[in-house]
Amino acid sequence: MIDKLESIEQKYYELNAQLSDPQVIGDYALFQKLAKAQAAISEITETYQVYKRVQEDLELAQEMCAMESGESARLLEAEIKSLKEEREALRNQLNILLIPKDERDEKNVVMEIRAGTGGDEAAIFAGDLFRMYARYAETQGWRVELLSASESERGGFKEIVFIVEGSGAYSRFKFEGGVHRVQRVPETEASGRIHTSAATVAVMVEAEEVDVEINPNDLRVDVFRAGGHGGQCVNTTDSAVRITHLPTNLVVTCQDEKSQLKNKEKAMKVLRARLLEKFQSEQHAQESQTRKDMVGSGDRSERIRTYNFPQNRLTDHRINLTLYNLDKVIGGELQEVIEPLITVAQAESLKNVDE
Numbered sequence: 378m379i380d381k382l383e384s385i386e387q388k389y390y391e392l393n394a395q396l397s398d399p400q401v402i403g404d405y406a407l408f409q410k411l412a413k414a415q416a417a418i419s420e421i422t423e424t425y426q427v428y429k430r431v432q433e434d435l436e437l438a439q440e441m442c443a444m445e446s447g448e449s450a451r452l453l454e455a456e457i458k459s460l461k462e463e464r465e466a467l468r469n470q471l472n473i474l475l476i477p478k479d480e481r482d483e484k485n486v487v488m489e490i491r492a493g494t495g496g497d498e499a500a501i502f503a504g505d506l507f508r509m510y511a512r513y514a515e516t517q518g519w520r521v522e523l524l525s526a527s528e529s530e531r532g533g534f535k536e537i538v539f540i541v542e543g544s545g546a547y548s549r550f551k552f553e554g555g556v557h558r559v560q561r562v563p564e565t566e567a568s569g570r571i572h573t574s575a576a577t578v579a580v581m582v583e584a585e586e587v588d589v590e591i592n593p594n595d596l597r598v599d600v601f602r603a604g605g606h607g608g609q610c611v612n613t614t615d616s617a618v619r620i621t622h623l624p625t626n627l628v629v630t631c632q633d634e635k636s637q638l639k640n641k642e643k644a645m646k647v648l649r650a651r652l653l654e655k656f657q658s659e660q661h662a663q664e665s666q667t668r669k670d671m672v673g674s675g676d677r678s679e680r681i682r683t684y685n686f687p688q689n690r691l692t693d694h695r696i697n698l699t700l701y702n703l704d705k706v707i708g709g710e711l712q713e714v715i716e717p718l719i720t721v722a723q724a725e726s727l728k729n730v731d732e
Contacts, residue, residue, distance in 0.1 A: 382425045382471065389415060389422040421474045428467040435460040476726040482548035485583035487650040491536045492529065493556065495574025500529035502559045502684075503576040505707060507537050510550070512709025519543030524643045525631045538647055540583060547582050549711075552718040554580040554681075561686035571687060575680065583646065584653035591649070597621040598641070603632035620644045627651050696721050 392415040395401050401408050438460060442453035490506050492499035511521045520542040527535040541550065558575045566572065603617040617632030618640040629651070631644040683692045689703045691714065698717050700706065706714060 378468075378471070378475070381475065382421070382428075385418050386422050386425055389418050392418075417478075421471065424467060424471055424474060428464065428471060431460055431464050431467060435464060473723055476723060479548070481551075481582040483544055484547045485540055485542045486547040486550045487524070487538070487540050487581045487583050487647060488550065488553070489536070489538045489579040489581075489647075490534065491577045491579075492534065493575035493577050495559075495572065497529060497531040497533070498559075498563045498572055499574040499576055500533035500535055501531070501563075502533065502557075502574055503535075503537065504533035505559075506557060506576055506578065507534065507539070509707050509709055509711070510541070510553070511539075513711040514541045514543070514546070516709060517543060517546075517549070519546055523633060524647055525629075525633055540646060542583075547580075548719075549715055550580050552715065552722070553578050556680045557682050557684065558680040559684045559686070561684075581650040581654040584649035589649045589652045589656070591622070591645075591652070595623050597623060600637060616640060618644050620648055622648060622652065625652065625655065627655075693718070 392411055395411050396408065396415065401411060435457065438453055438457050442450055442457060445453060488510065490503045492503045495502070514521050522540045522542065524538040524540055526537040529535050556575050556577050558573060560571055560573050562569055563572050597620070599619040599621075600615040601617050601619065602615050616635055616637045617630070618637060619628065619630045620641070621628050627648060629644045629647045631640040631647070634640045634643065681693065681695055683690075683694070684703055684707065685692070686703065689701055691700045691703045691706050692698065693714060696717055698714070700713055702710075702713070
């Protein structure tokens, strides 16, 4: 690890020298490229420099302690213990900083929630999940935009698609993909019997036009009149849009806006995200989970997390995490759920960092 850190520090100084070169300063594109490269390794370099200073202080304290006795020696031993703890904390921090960054982490995220097994109760739960994510996004200062939704007759959603816009959105939500199971007594259940239902969540990074090249000739765009519950007309013009990507047969429908143009723009956002996820999954089949695997069939037996309302208990089955504050989590306080998932992911990644 030290050799790698020395190499990174040397690269940092080289980039710093280049950024002071008048010719580089005069070349805006090159200057921006080098500045970005330096910024990417600045935190590692600064942390490593602190680590080296602590190591030097530790060695000096050990040398002095060997020559002292009595109270002076006890004071130095206490300082040595403190410096060792600080060195260990810095070493752990450096290990985490050396983990290869996921370039998608800072991007916006497109999320799809669908009601699975459980009928109306599953649709209500899908709505609960959407509100949970929206509230959490709000606490992070992120913007939530609804892309499309299909409401159920008794509340909730058969399907809802939305985008969360904000720096780092994907890094926090990327662990939410999978089947979420709920156990609770529905309001319509007179006998008080607990029902088990499920909803599926798919998480995709928002794709820019430069990320996915779509040939307009590969698209079939159909427009139709949007409809509400029970066939109720919610628009007297053909504003709803259905886009079919012919090579992959992916279909996206959007009818929430009164403007056909806005519906088409939203549908294209979803289509680009789905295509990017599909292409990346095919290119990295062994490294990344496909969207089909992420979503599963929506069956109750397939689950990443269980929300047990009678016991106010949440269980994440992937990391054996159990919390008894479901009321707060469903209200948008997701930190206690997301942070352990990030920690476990980092621990797995650390196995690949050379010691």
